Amino acid sequence: MAILVIADHDNSSLSDATGKVVTAAAKLGGDIDVLIAGKGANGVADEAAKISGVRKVLLADDGALEKQLAEPMAALIADLAKDYDAVLAPASTSGKNFMPRVAALLDVMQISEIVAIESNDTFVRPIYAGNAIATVKSADAKKIITVRPTAFNAAELGGAANVETITPPALPNISEFVAEELTVSSRPELQSAKIVISGGRALGSSENFEKYIYPVADKLGAAIGASRAAVDAGYVPNDFQVGQTGKVVAPELYIAIGISGAIQHLAGMKDSKVIVAINKDEDAPIFSVADYGLVADLFTALPELENAL
Amino acid sequence: MKALVPVKRVVDFNVKVRVKADQTGVDLANVKMSMNPFDEIAVEEAVRLKEAGTVSEIIAVSIGPEKAQDQIRQALAMGADRGILVKTEMDAESLAVAKILKAIAEEEKPDLVILGKQAIDDDRNQTGQMLAALLGWPQGTFASEVKKDGDKLLVTREIDGGLQTVSLSLPAIVTTDLRLNEPRYASLPNIMKAKKKPLDVKTAEDYGVDLTPRLEVLKVSEPPKRSAGIKVASVEELVEKLKNEAGVL
Numbered sequence: 001m002a003i004l005v006i007a008d009h010d011n012s013s014l015s016d017a018t019g020k021v022v023t024a025a026a027k028l029g030g031d032i033d034v035l036i037a038g039k040g041a042n043g044v045a046d047e048a049a050k051i052s053g054v055r056k057v058l059l060a061d062d063g064a065l066e067k068q069l070a071e072p073m074a075a076l077i078a079d080l081a082k083d084y085d086a087v088l089a090p091a092s093t094s095g096k097n098f099m100p101r102v103a104a105l106l107d108v109m110q111i112s113e114i115v116a117i118e119s120n121d122t123f124v125r126p127i128y129a130g131n132a133i134a135t136v137k138s139a140d141a142k143k144i145i146t147v148r149p150t151a152f153n154a155a156e157l158g159g160a161a162n163v164e165t166i167t168p169p170a171l172p173n174i175s176e177f178v179a180e181e182l183t184v185s186s187r188p189e190l191q192s193a194k195i196v197i198s199g200g201r202a203l204g205s206s207e208n209f210e211k212y213i214y215p216v217a218d219k220l221g222a223a224i225g226a227s228r229a230a231v232d233a234g235y236v237p238n239d240f241q242v243g244q245t246g247k248v249v250a251p252e253l254y255i256a257i258g259i260s261g262a263i264q265h266l267a268g269m270k271d272s273k274v275i276v277a278i279n280k281d282e283d284a285p286i287f288s289v290a291d292y293g294l295v296a297d298l299f300t301a302l303p304e305l306e307n308a309l
Numbered sequence: 310m311k312a313l314v315p316v317k318r319v320v321d322f323n324v325k326v327r328v329k330a331d332q333t334g335v336d337l338a339n340v341k342m343s344m345n346p347f348d349e350i351a352v353e354e355a356v357r358l359k360e361a362g363t364v365s366e367i368i369a370v371s372i373g374p375e376k377a378q379d380q381i382r383q384a385l386a387m388g389a390d391r392g393i394l395v396k397t398e399m400d401a402e403s404l405a406v407a408k409i410l411k412a413i414a415e416e417e418k419p420d421l422v423i424l425g426k427q428a429i430d431d432d433r434n435q436t437g438q439m440l441a442a443l444l445g446w447p448q449g450t451f452a453s454e455v456k457k458d459g460d461k462l463l464v465t466r467e468i469d470g471g472l473q474t475v476s477l478s479l480p481a482i483v484t485t486d487l488r489l490n491e492p493r494y495a496s497l498p499n500i501m502k503a504k505k506k507p508l509d510v511k512t513a514e515d516y517g518v519d520l521t522p523r524l525e526v527l528k529v530s531e532p533p534k535r536s537a538g539i540k541v542a543s544v545e546e547l548v549e550k551l552k553n554e555a556g557v558l
Contacts, residue, residue, distance in 0.1 A: 069475065070448050093468040097450050100435030104442035109404045109523035112433045127431050128326045132335050135527040175447035178474040238467045238488060245487060253557040270535055274555045291538035294547050304544040
């Protein structure tokens, strides 16, 4: 089986998710190539070449691929897919954007956000916000798959694959990048952090996030997340949202502060190794999944926690 | 501009679904069904574009059982002008749905198709992107803002790192994220009026689309249960447990 993994990167560094998707690809068994599509991404290609188990790295360097817009990405990947039996990408917002487009171009039904692989045509994926788990068998000759990165460990580094520069086919010019507003933070990235501390609506304001959550996060070296309610209320940016429609995280330690625990939120964090909940409502559903629950007012508990660390 | 808005009938988002004992699926008997919440946001956006004078006509489409008429009527009550129901007894997969929508788009020639980014039942997040591919149109997925800018559409997208704005040639596909808008409740007079709006009923065969599934569901099971742990009495005890018992600090 020949497998193509689409790397997730920003032209300067490779995201952790890529190594995790390589692990998933290795479970299918076969030769694994990694595609780096971008602009000036030679360094990223060199990084990908070090992932163990990679046969070769394909580098498509083109101005039209710089922001990995769906239209050119899908045209490139659908063209490359001729030579592969399976194409896998992380279920990041980028992979979710271009992969279904690739699937439709190839007349394939994508298998979205898999969390396990049973065989080379049978996959496991959550449905209904993780309230049910479906095992599905694909009848398509080619498999187009997005992978939930938190469900797989990163492949080891220690490989020395060759980097091969490829020339993309004619790329469509129907969309254009205008601007981006990226959250700048010195804290770890939410989906790869070992510790995540998330706040809910009970925080009451963005000032309170800064005053109560941020100092604890800094003591712990933690990433910061939030419930949908906190994001909708404007306390933190959208990319902080943990949940069914936000980010799915599975850190070693997840600390939920003032989060009641709607099923949509639980869907995004219940695979964390250890869950701590601090909430003043002792009946909050979050306590039903927490390993350690503390019924307390967050405005007194968080400063205590900061001092105790 | 003409806008096409596909809407899906799904289990209401407040329902806690149960897996059937024989593991063939989830139990949908006597469960409340509603319009997929992301599709409600799509209808709302189309209606707002119409109120702003950008869109002139809104067509709501649903592909599903006879009862999906309820969801089309809801879209009509929110402000869509007419509806098309494509009746299917089986649960059509995203690719087949995209093919039916492509055929409708070729007939109706909309300038814009707005869809929910994902349905909350199968969580597949792909119909909009697939439709864009089949039509060869650009796509603005996970939209938190949509603006017409001359002959282009500016779409601000929610991405992992923050927000990204793209400019799309028209016709285009937009899929909605949570913060695009807050859908309105239909008023009683509008619900009454919606009953008189035209609704065509078609079948998948009318569009020549083969609904044979590509994915066979072998089983549907309960997720691994996570049980509640212990309650600690103080922050001090919490930190002690995390250090010495859980070993995560």
